[in-house]
Amino acid sequence: MGLSVDPSTDRSQLVDTAVARYADGLREAGNPLVLRPELWVSCEKQARQILGECVGTLLGMPVQVAAEAELVSMALGVQRSDDHVPPIDSVHAARLLFDVAVGTMTETAARLPADLVLSRFLTAVRMLHEAIFTRVSAAAIGYESATLRDVGQASTARRHRIARDLHDHVGSSISLALRCLDLYALEQANGVTAPRDRLADARQALRDVFGFTRSMVSGLRVNELHDGLKEEIDAYSAAASDRPAEVRCRIDGDESWLPEEARQELFLVIREALRNAFTHARADHIDILVSVFPDAVHATVADDGAGLPSHLDGGGTGLTAMRQRVAALGGTLELISEPGQGTRIGLRVPLGGDGAERGGR
Template sequence: MSANAGPRPDRRAAVVESALAAYAAGLRDADSALVRDERVRNSARGQARDILTECLAALHGEQVQVAMEAELTSMALGMRRAFEQIPPIDSLFAAYLLFEVGTDALVEEARALSADTAMDRLTRAVRMLHSSISTRVRAGAIGYEASTLRGVGEANTARRDQLARDIHDHIGSSLSLALRCLDLYEADLAAGGSAHTRIADARKALRDTFRFTRSLVSGLRSYELRDSLHAEINSYTQAVADGAQVAVGINGDEAWLPADRRREIFLVVRECLRNAFTHAAASRIDVDVTIAPDSVACTVEDDGRGFDASGAASGGSGGMSSMRERVHGLGGALRVASYPGIGTRVHFQVPLPQPARAGGSVEAREHT
């Protein structure tokens, strides 16, 4: 078989069917609501087949795009699942499982390609897998929400805004991280380096998305950092930094931070870093956090290309607005200073409630 020729149709169909069998087994093992009813099971299987077929086509060099019809179908499917009272967590778990199964199938199939094309094709196919799944999940969520809101009436405005921030800062940032890891994976391969950790980082970001969404849709709102603030920031920078030197300093005792403050501060810092990695092309980024018994001050500064901060001051992008709203919600203030060609400096300070003097729980304390 030549490097550019695809497999026989029966071989490609066999790969799809094998992956579908693994996907169905995973849903059964999880006792997913998507396999309890035959009609729901068939619709989930049909979507999975379309996604896997698209990705195999991309792996073998075909030009593929997610069809608009797929979005409309997924939106209608989301509305049906709301009507049938299938929890959104089941749909999200199915998406996560399909990404795992699909990635394994693509990696195995790529072994049959020539060495000079395999890695490039595999990268494109995995990106196609992510795009195919996320497009359908997004459309399905829109349909589910539309059906739900029709039944319960118009949601409270403040709650909608909070949900928008949470979706942007948790789900949006984690998906952005996964895409960033795939971009770095492709760059590492082009440079002849080892890129195995990039796929692992992308999987971790998607697992974090799943974990947060599970707490969100269940109404628990109990998403917490698993490690110290210092460790979480370091973990994020190690996953997405590409050439930039990042210095993180935590001054003070993290035990003074209540869990909710730690989480919110991390989300703001992560958004600052994401903006710097994505837009600034910086060679150095400094993160300084000073924790006192009554307040926390944080500065994130880079030496990147900078921008006109007047737009950010008047509202700016969704990320900048989300940071401001999150800091203001904690009773704090955020300032942005940036100039084209010089760099960007984001500084914010938030007060701590008096009970924090007695300590907040944190398993690891970092001092610098």
């Protein structure tokens, strides 16, 4: 069954309806972005742009994220800092807009011809991710720039930490979500019955993005790991791998000796190593060993993939972030890789005197 009206007219009607739902949701939550008329003007404009982009994509119209989106959003972040709008309100608004947009697209997709539904919906979800993330990231930069201007100082270490966090938390989670969507489309096209619910994995990865962003902008650090290291590593491996790659993970020692911050940072480093092995190295076998002692933790991630060209041994964004995370804990990281010979990453992080007091070696 095809669409009953012209796509451009239908898009306008769908956007109007979605914006009304969005405003109602913000009012119900008591969000100042709709309760203060001067704030709602810019908020509504951004919502209309984002909804127009993703709905237009779903309807098969040629669409791209507005060229001025980053500059406008950065300026908007500065303005919201000047207006003393808590960043958490902007994050809540982005989360609500995401939910409204997905609901609108789901309803609309049901009216598309069956042979177009999957490809159009996946493309529209990609557009939604890009549209929201582009603007939220730019607004966060603008907000922080205004804050640093007001306090009269800029911390290089803080900026590095934010860059690492955006890459390892936000970037990796969005990459995982898109990877799961790609795998879902591939499995559907090939008629494969997958052992995992790829859409559920994608939704969880996106929830992680919003959860981390909320904790970052509110100044609260939420524990990222709900299970043990092995369980978290195994779950990521199962969700991110598109091939029958064998991942063997072993944790030796007492994980309770690890301070929570060290445990979280260790997981992020291992996750980045796994992402590289899956995405770039195309490894068939990956071995992970974590040895926890009272006074230190050692870890290795070794794969039999394509290896790294010599000019990349210094590290791209991901490898740099891994080195910085380990260095921030007072540890060291070593990378050994040659083209065609696989990659081995080894790290050692001291745990200080607390662990030694709990037990000896």
